[in-house]
């Protein structure tokens with residue numbers, strides 16, 4: 001027994017948690033990010049200081065961002081590691097809610113330790129406290145409940161022990177993982193209790209590879225053998241489970257083509273002749289054409305988001321059925337699919353065994369190969385198109401340069417704006433482990449890019465990390481540049497300035513509202529007349545902004561200068577920002593797909609009425625996917 005405060009016991013506990021998969025063991029918490037204030041400076045802050053040699057502390061600049069750092073790290077580590085995040089009471093705590101939602105939606109482990117008000121209630125109401133007159137047990141931290149996979153408020157010292165153990169179980173369970181929140185009342189943090197030695201000793205959490213139910217595997221094989229036009233949709237689960245080689249082996253043996261979700265992009269290298277690339281609303285012509293006609297869709301490690309299914313319009317065969325290979329029963333049950341609940345790698349290996357001797361219909365395979373080649377030609381065309389003469393380059397050209405600079409081992413990080421859709425289609429995936437493409441598109445959270453990139457680099461210091469961030473995302477959360485400077489994290493940030501929201505501008509035009517509210521322009525407040533046709537941009541210098549935060553900045557005025565800038569960033573000892581303007585309107589087209597964004601049913605505007613007509617026509621393609629896998 002040791003007499004320790006709750007915070008001291010927690011820090012000692014976190015420092016000795018280990019995770020193991022396939023016999024490989026490593027530390028689960030790489031350290032703790034935090035911002036101190038009342039509610040954590042004394043309890044947890046004191047403990048982190050006292051035990052700084054066993055659990056490294058890193059100051060962050062924004063609480064939301066530090067959760068993104070933890071999530072980026074966790075994703076790069078295939079969920080086998082993360083950071084803890086500590087905050088003060090009130091605004092510091094609730095600032096983490098968005099980060100928690102992003103982590104949970106992306107199924108990434110992060111441990112959140114928001115400070116909380118007094119368990120004794122004696123000095124209440126305290127600074128920054130949310131008072132709920134009818135319920136004294138509620139605090140601002142209750143906001144974490146819906147966005148956490150496990151939530152507990154530690155109101156007595158002894159409660160730390162079951163809370164911490166349960167937190168670890170959830171964080172290391174691939175089917176349950178996401179944000180875990182232990183709300184820590186500030187008085188309890190500082191309270192001492194007798195802590196059993198076993199609690200403070202090294203503890204290993206083994207991630208077992210769950211095999212599928214034998215009957216489910218048999219039925220899956222039957223469905224595949226009976227299908228004429230099967231298609232695999234590879235999701236993030238393939239990458240997290242380190243199943244990319246197993247996927248490739250199954251594809252080589254069976255000839256079944258593969259489309260990829262955002263999180264699964266790169267699960268099969270782009271040069272593979274059966275790689276159709278991105279699927280769904282941001283998909284390629286190849287994947288979307290094959291999807292339209294597939295009669296059996298084998299989803300592996302996918303949540304089936306609306307971007308993947310093109311809002312349930314991607315799969316049009318009237319008899320289409322789904323096989324859902326997923327470690328989480330929740331996802332495996334979607335689309336009336338056959339739930340094959342298990343680890344992606346184990347299931348893919350077993351499927352290859354039970355399908356020995358099977359080869360997909362020759363015509364279907366031939367079509368897939370021809371479509372993949374046709375897409376490669378279209379890709380080459382799109383990335384070679386110039387912007388307006390004398391104007392800035394296109395985003396497609398910028399992406400190609402980053403892709404070339406990244407090569408086989410560089411990692412691309414992105415999250416929101418027009419880039420995710422362009423990247424999903426255009427990125428040439430070269431890393432056989434599928435770790436070169438990191439686009440957070442579960443929450444598509446503006447501001448994720450820079451902190452997410454820091455997390456990735458901390459997890460993979462030997463690899464080059466390229467963060468592509470739009471001007472809108474940058475303005476939402478530039479502050480973590482300072483963290484990258486302070487921690488000497490050498491990431492390359494390509495800041496693409498198109499003076500506003502190109503993505504939402506295009507979406508707004510498509511629903512008849514002419515880009516309303518999506519350009520950075522002077523407001524017409526009556527004092528200075530504003531010409532609505534003016535193309536004048538606001539006098540903001542984002543490159544100077546990045547410089548002022550301590551980053552090295554390269555201003556690239558052309559594609560050639562961008563290439564030089566990326567080259568010059570190699571080997572830097574801190575973050576380098578390569579600033580480049582991009583053509584706002586020359587976007588990458590969509591390929592035979594749709595996304596359900598409901599348009600006003602009545603309007604005085606012709607443009608909206610026309611858009612509504614188009615919407616109703618497209619909407620007719622939406623399906624419910626109700627066919628049973630047992631008929």
Ligand SMILES: Cc1ncc(C[n+]2csc(CCOP(=O)(O)OP(=O)(O)O)c2C)c(N)n1
Pocket residue numbers: 416417418419443444445446447469470471472473474498500501502503504
């Ligand atoms: C936190 C957050 N707020 C709002 C949105 C909605 N949204 C998606 S993209 C976007 C604009 C992004 O602008 P920018 O980073 O400049 O990229 P661009 O669209 O210009 O490529 C907005 C407002 C979001 N995804 N996340």
Ligand SMILES: [Mg+2]
Pocket residue numbers: 417470471472496497498499500501502
């Ligand atoms: Mg922009």
